[in-house]
Amino acid sequence: MEAIATTALCKSYGTKKAVDNIDLVVPEGAIYGFIGRNGAGKTTTQKMVCGLAHPTSGSVTLFGKPVGAQDVREQIGVLIEQPALFSDLSAYENLVLQGLSIGIKNPKDQAMKSLEMVELTEAAKKKAKQLSLGMKQRLGVALAMMGFPKLLVLDEPVNGLDPQGIIEMRGVFERLNREMGVTIFISSHILGELSRVATHYGIIHDGRMIQQISAAELSEQSRDYLNIKVDNSEKARLLIEEKMNPSECSVGEDGLRVFGIKNSRDVNELLWRNGLAVDEIYLHQQDLEEYFLRLMGGVQVA
Amino acid sequence: MLNVFKMDIRRMLRSKAFYICLIFMNLVTGTMILFDIVPSFASIMGISSDGAADMMGNMMGIGLAFMIIGILSALHICGDFSSGFAKNTFTRHANPMRYFGGKLLSLTVTGVIMLIIYMLVSALLLAICGSSMALPGGVGGLLVFLIEKVFVLFAFTALVLLACLTTRKSIVGITVAAVVAMGVLPMILAIAGDYLGVSLISDIGKYTISGLSGQAALVFNGSAFAIILIGSLIWAGLSAVLGNRAIKLKDV
Numbered sequence: 001m002e003a004i005a006t007t008a009l010c011k012s013y014g015t016k017k018a019v020d021n022i023d024l025v026v027p028e029g030a031i032y033g034f035i036g037r038n039g040a041g042k043t044t045t046q047k048m049v050c051g052l053a054h055p056t057s058g059s060v061t062l063f064g065k066p067v068g069a070q071d072v073r074e075q076i077g078v079l080i081e082q083p084a085l086f087s088d089l090s091a092y093e094n095l096v097l098q099g100l101s102i103g104i105k106n107p108k109d110q111a112m113k114s115l116e117m118v119e120l121t122e123a124a125k126k127k128a129k130q131l132s133l134g135m136k137q138r139l140g141v142a143l144a145m146m147g148f149p150k151l152l153v154l155d156e157p158v159n160g161l162d163p164q165g166i167i168e169m170r171g172v173f174e175r176l177n178r179e180m181g182v183t184i185f186i187s188s189h190i191l192g193e194l195s196r197v198a199t200h201y202g203i204i205h206d207g208r209m210i211q212q213i214s215a216a217e218l219s220e221q222s223r224d225y226l227n228i229k230v231d232n233s234e235k236a237r238l239l240i241e242e243k244m245n246p247s248e249c250s251v252g253e254d255g256l257r258v259f260g261i262k263n264s265r266d267v268n269e270l271l272w273r274n275g276l277a278v279d280e281i282y283l284h285q286q287d288l289e290e291y292f293l294r295l296m297g298g299v300q301v302a
Numbered sequence: 303m304l305n306v307f308k309m310d311i312r313r314m315l316r317s318k319a320f321y322i323c324l325i326f327m328n329l330v331t332g333t334m335i336l337f338d339i340v341p342s343f344a345s346i347m348g349i350s351s352d353g354a355a356d357m358m359g360n361m362m363g364i365g366l367a368f369m370i371i372g373i374l375s376a377l378h379i380c381g382d383f384s385s386g387f388a389k390n391t392f393t394r395h396a397n398p399m400r401y402f403g404g405k406l407l408s409l410t411v412t413g414v415i416m417l418i419i420y421m422l423v424s425a426l427l428l429a430i431c432g433s434s435m436a437l438p439g440g441v442g443g444l445l446v447f448l449i450e451k452v453f454v455l456f457a458f459t460a461l462v463l464l465a466c467l468t469t470r471k472s473i474v475g476i477t478v479a480a481v482v483a484m485g486v487l488p489m490i491l492a493i494a495g496d497y498l499g500v501s502l503i504s505d506i507g508k509y510t511i512s513g514l515s516g517q518a519a520l521v522f523n524g525s526a527f528a529i530i531l532i533g534s535l536i537w538a539g540l541s542a543v544l545g546n547r548a549i550k551l552k553d554v
Contacts, residue, residue, distance in 0.1 A: 050393045053553040073396045084386030089316060097387075100309035102394045143390060 003183035009058035020207040033198035034187040041207040077149035083140025087129035114142040133160035195288035222286040229280040306404025372479020380472035398549035439521035450518035453534035460541035485512035
């Protein structure tokens with residue numbers, strides 16, 4: 001079953017279409033990375049998925065039911081735009097309030113468990129305004145997790161975190177997903193980090209869904225190539241094309257690029273036998289960032 | 303609805319604003335009692351000698367309490383949106399009435415707590431100063447008066463809630479609270495009625511929230527009691543319907 005499915009989802013503000021005809025599918029149990037530049041429509045889409053914004057047209061279903069149904073709404077946790085905290089209250093108190101608001105049993109116990117989960121136990125009594133940005137983000141995730149939702153909708157949850165904080169947060173997402181089966185719908189600009197956890201991706205541009213792809217499909221489609229630095233690149237290119245039949249072979253500023261061949265040892269041996277000295281040879285694997293850039297036409301990532 | 307109520311009342315009782323407002327309200331009233339500006343319990347309750355309420359009475363009497371409760375309510379409601387906490391609440395509660403109802407209940411309870419403390423502190427200070435503590439309707443009359451004020455408070459809070467949910471701006475909520483608490487609308491209607499010589503216009507003012515509040519008296523009056531109860535419920539209901547609509551139409 002799909003955790004999230006949208007059909008022809010549109011949202012307009014005046015004449016501007018913020019979200020234009022989006023058909024989004026997030027399988028249950030997935031970590032779905034939602035990628036796009038600033039202003040592409042990610043947050044608006046996520047708000048509609050949570051019932052916080054009303055679509056101009058189209059529909060949203062969560063676990064097979066319309067987003068307006070109370071029982072599915074009880075299965076969502078959100079962190080959208082910024083951690084939703086009362087700054088004058090402590091981290092613990094914010095969690096207790098959230099627990100009371102959603103009607104869970106033992107909100108105080110649950111608040112402590114949530115603080116442990118995001119490793120904020122020591123900051124429990126600190127006022128939210130005294131927490132660092134990273135701690136606030138973690139508290140925001142803890143708030144979203146109160147009541148153990150089946151679906152987490154997170155908008156830039158690692159923004160402002162230091163490298164250690166990002167690694168810890170990644171651990172939290174992986175635990176929630178693998179151990180508790182929580183589906184995570186996450187938008188992020190830190191694509192390298194996203195690619196470490198996401199099982200599926202959706203790429204949005206100017207309010208339109210450009211592509212939805214699973215991590216496995218992305219891996220298959222990625223244009224990995226051998227990069228070779230050799231004393232005579234042109235001669236090496238002709239030799240490789242003649243003997244190894246690559247899908248593409250080109251000479252660039254940083255050396256020779258050979259597509260369709262991943263065995264660097266065979267290539268190295270061929271060049272060496274034909275009197276070409278190889279300075280460097282390695283397999284370049286295309287990452288999510290490059291894939292995104294290529295899809296966007298090579299323009300700057302937001 | 304009860305979940306939102308429980309959350310909200312806990313948040314209110316842990317906020318500094320609640321205690322600051324409570325202290326300020328009693329400080330102002332206490333000062334007025336000590337300087338003999340409001341010489342009797344009736345005047346503290348915003349009731350002039352003829353049983354009606356006027357603007358000065360409102361500003362120096364219970365109208366001040368209403369104004370402060372209104373300001374506190376407006377800040378409290380808009381705080382949900384400015385902090386972003388409303389996103390958590392509205393994600394989990396599909397029916398906006400759960401939010402409106404829970405909020406209305408918690409703010410009314412908060413207001414009642416403040417009103418009771420206001421009355422007790424005022425009575426205590428009046429007794430200490432040796433001022434008039436006359437209760438023309440006895441303790442029963444005072445209780446009925448309190449019930450009437452609670453109903454008016456219910457309608458008043460619903461209206462402030464409506465203003466805040468429609469605009470998401472605390473200044474609008476505060477302005478609405480001040481206008482109602484000071485009885486501006488019935489006063490304008492009374493002036494307009496006198497000027498045009500149409501008593502009906504003046505009479506309409508009696509059914510505004512300020513007008514209903516002004517009808518509350520320390521002596522039990524059956525018809526006034528019924529008008530206040532029914533009128534307050536109609537105002538609260540109307541505000542709830544429109545507030546519900548505002549939540550549904552506006553994105554969080």
